[in-house]
């Protein structure tokens with residue numbers, strides 16, 4: 201579709217020239233920034249509004265799985281991301297002593313899709329995305345307070361007193377999205393009952409662990425670690441709580457994992473506790489609609505998931521690609537509908553499967569743990585591969 205036609209479809213009653221039009225994005229997370237890059241590359245003008253005073257990620261890593269890296273290949277970012285991160289060629293579930301329970305060999309997918317899985321520091325990724333933007337206007341210290349729509353024109357007001365009208369608004373403002381709360385107030389955030397600690401530490405991993413993600417499952421808790429750069433390890437630890445995350449304290453982290461493998465104990469001991477980021481794990485109960493008139497949600501705002509499949513950001517990155525392709529081909533409403541039809545089944549599959557994995561990973565009954573581990577150990581690789589096979593496939597556009 202021609203750009204002029206595209207903008208006419210967005211605001212049929214108002215005459216704008218193409219150069220006057222913009223698409224406004226709320227949120228400069230991985231989803232918002234990737235969407236702006238994808239839209240820029242289609243020749244569309246974007247403005248981002250971000251609540252923070254500077255664009256800075258928590259001190260943690262992230263795994264960009266094969267589907268996300270296929271998108272970054274299309275956006276011309278693969279090489280740079282690979283060169284600033286660490287290639288991961290298998291994802292392992294182990295016992296607390298790092299004895300293997302199940303393994304997904306990623307080399308099969310590397311060959312199939314010709315991209316690799318990359319573990320990288322979140323801050324480094326964010327900087328790469330920011331550097332790629334050319335014309336997008338980024339407005340920091342703009343915390344969205346309210347969005348309404350009249351005659352298909354989204355009006356946004358910010359805590360700093362500013363207000364804007366948009367031809368089209370994309371809500372990329374994460375799990376607690378204000379855009380979503382204004383448009384779909386019935387949607388519910390679910391607490392998974394798990395506290396999560398994350399850290400990045402200078403650590404020389406034994407060579408056998410350097411190109412894999414290992415997640416050790418114990419009794420009601422687990423510990424994952426992966427190299428993200430030379431001598432830099434990103435780790436995360438989760439523990440089930442009964443009522444509130446404050447039942448557990450970062451200062452006792454060593455004791456929660458005292459029966460884990462020495463490498464895990466050493467990683468925890470090497471990380472200054474004041475640099476550990478603590479959060480509660482939540483997701484968004486799957487919802488049927490992501491768009492209304494000229495506003496559309498993407499990423500965590502639309503389909504936040506628990507992190508158990510390492511797919512939250514990857515799904516946001518897929519959204520960015522699919523939405524930009526749809527907006528390039530169809531008028532706004534058809535584009536939003538097509539985007540939702542193409543993305544919702546997979547995004548919801550991730551949310552639901554990840555929720556189940558979270559429960560399974562945190563079993564505490566020793567008999568059930570034994571049965572679970574046995575089933576996972578004897579599952580043939582061809583079956584273990586089925587899940588990522590489906591998730592790593594981008595939709596045909």
Ligand SMILES: Cc1cc2nc3c(=O)[nH]c(=O)nc-3n(C[C@H](O)[C@H](O)[C@H](O)COP(=O)(O)OP(=O)(O)OC[C@H]3O[C@@H](n4cnc5c(N)ncnc54)[C@H](O)[C@@H]3O)c2cc1C
Nearest residue numbers: 227229230231251263344373374499500510511512513514
């Ligand atoms: C422990 C943990 C580990 C994870 N590991 C992985 C992983 O390995 N791989 C993976 O793919 N995913 C992972 N995820 C998930 C991933 O972090 C999220 O899915 C991803 O960050 C979502 O991106 P987003 O851009 O949609 O939202 P966000 O990253 O939440 O970004 C939202 C942005 O909007 C801004 N914002 C919020 N409210 C407002 C407002 N009112 N006004 C203006 N701006 C606003 C925020 O400041 C932020 O910049 C993990 C998540 C957790 C919790």
